[in-house]
Amino acid sequence: MIRSRAVLSAGSNVGDRLAHLTTVVERLADDLVATSPVYSTPPWGGVEQDDFYNITLIVEGAKRPDDWLEICHELERSADRTREIRWGPRTLDVDVISVSYDGEVVRSDDPDLLLPHPRAAERAFVLVPWLAIDPEAALWTPEGARPVADLVEQLDADERAGVRPVADLPGVGPR
């Protein structure tokens, strides 16, 4: 099978947030290209709740887009993730932000796997960690491919400032 590269975003704001994010890095260890530091991030989406810890990861392997999504769901299930409130508190949320084959970005309007993730461009908690591990990163948006650095610049200063690095996961700093 042809290798694909995916950008994944993981977040947690219930229970041991670092432990939950560590399960993601451990599960993906064989495919890992880069893991961002852990960022503390204010809740996005309007629901009052505790701050999240977030990471963005770049992974590469002989996998189809659905395979990456399945791993995300498997990780959420292992963390006993429940979905009560949209954009509400959760032990672990893992989203597929973008998938590409040899630089060619996959676009999907399948509601089970929208690609690139339609809300990524608005989320400092995705973009800031992504930029930290790939300063050249680009995200396909309805306006075309946009450098992640420009998308970050265009976010509210407050939103950007709220996203703060707090830790590297044990043994898995950026590389």
Ligand SMILES: Nc1ncnc2c1ncn2[C@@H]1O[C@H](COP(=O)(O)OP(=O)(O)OP(=O)(O)O)[C@@H](O)[C@H]1O
């Ligand atoms: N790119 C994607 N990554 C992850 N899930 C996706 C994606 N596109 C569609 N989905 C679907 O979205 C559904 C809801 O996912 P989830 O509960 O994680 O949403 P959410 O994290 O609350 O909100 P958001 O989608 O805004 O991040 C899942 O059933 C999943 O199949």
Ligand SMILES: Nc1nc2c(c(=O)[nH]1)N=C(CO)CN2
């Ligand atoms: N800061 C931050 N906010 C969120 C997050 C997240 O991972 N980080 N995930 C959500 C679920 O969709 C809703 N809001």
